[in-house]
Amino acid sequence: MTTYLLPAEPAPLVLEFAKTALVIIDMQRDFLEPGGFGASLGNDVSLLRSAIAPCQQLLAAARAAKLLVIHTREGHLPDLSDAPPAKIERGTPALRIGSPGPMGRILIRGEPGHSIIPELTPIEGEIVIDKPGKGAFYHTDLGELLKERKIENLLVCGVTTEVCVHTTVREANDRGYRCVVVSDACASYFPEFHRVAVSMIAAQGGIFGWVATTAPLVNGIHRAHHAA
Numbered sequence: 121m122t123t124y125l126l127p128a129e130p131a132p133l134v135l136e137f138a139k140t141a142l143v144i145i146d147m148q149r150d151f152l153e154p155g156g157f158g159a160s161l162g163n164d165v166s167l168l169r170s171a172i173a174p175c176q177q178l179l180a181a182a183r184a185a186k187l188l189v190i191h192t193r194e195g196h197l198p199d200l201s202d203a204p205p206a207k208i209e210r211g212t213p214a215l216r217i218g219s220p221g222p223m224g225r226i227l228i229r230g231e232p233g234h235s236i237i238p239e240l241t242p243i244e245g246e247i248v249i250d251k252p253g254k255g256a257f258y259h260t261d262l263g264e265l266l267k268e269r270k271i272e273n274l275l276v277c278g279v280t281t282e283v284c285v286h287t288t289v290r291e292a293n294d295r296g297y298r299c300v301v302v303s304d305a306c307a308s309y310f311p312e313f314h315r316v317a318v319s320m321i322a323a324q325g326g327i328f329g330w331v332a333t334t335a336p337l338v339n340g341i342h343r344a345h346h347a348a
């Protein structure tokens with residue numbers, strides 16, 4: 121495995137793939153399918169589907185090149201002991217975190233809605249991080265795991281752009297990781313929020329990281345893999 125100069129905003133980035141992980145944020149039924157957490161908050165969940173095909177392409181390239189793959193899932197323990205009251209209290213009372221829904225209890229670990237959508241189901245060897253918060257580092261062992269594997273760069277995709285993707289990228293940026301947000305492989309219930317959230321990453325010389333698109337990244341992963 122070698123390096124690749126990735127076309128990105130605000131500037132191209134040299135990626136050493138041996139030190140790079142693909143992080144797929146919260147591509148769960150609870151966010152992407154009707155009847156889950158996203159829908160319970162009044163969102164049109166169909167707006168997130170544009171991220172599925174790009175995430176699949178990134179996942180296929182990462183698997184072929186044997187990049188470290190990390191999936192995250194937002195959700196809580198059945199007794200809600202890891203969910204702050206301030207998080208539970210929001211939204212329509214009958215549709216809150218832990219309430220019963222068509223895909224089981226909303227945003228609860230182990231329920232059908234908590235699982236990753238079938239299009240992106242993790243395979244053996246891929247890491248799944250269960251997180252109680254919006255950021256993937258908060259109350260998880262992601263930091264230790266990345267350190268152990270000497271990872272320096274994160275390719276970040278998933279949903280939603282301005283919430284869990286952004287929070288995770290901000291956490292990672294403060295921990296010293298080079299974060300590449302793959303814009304077309306992320307999505308939001310609010311297209312305007314997506315656009316602005318992506319702009320915020322690359323603004324000010326890349327204040328939180330870099331922004332790239334799926335096609336050149338997939339191309340780079342393949343080329344680097346075949347050159348190795």
Ligand code: C5J
Pocket residue numbers: 145146151194254279280281283284285
């Ligand atoms: C939200 C997420 N939007 N995965 N979670 O509550 O972005």
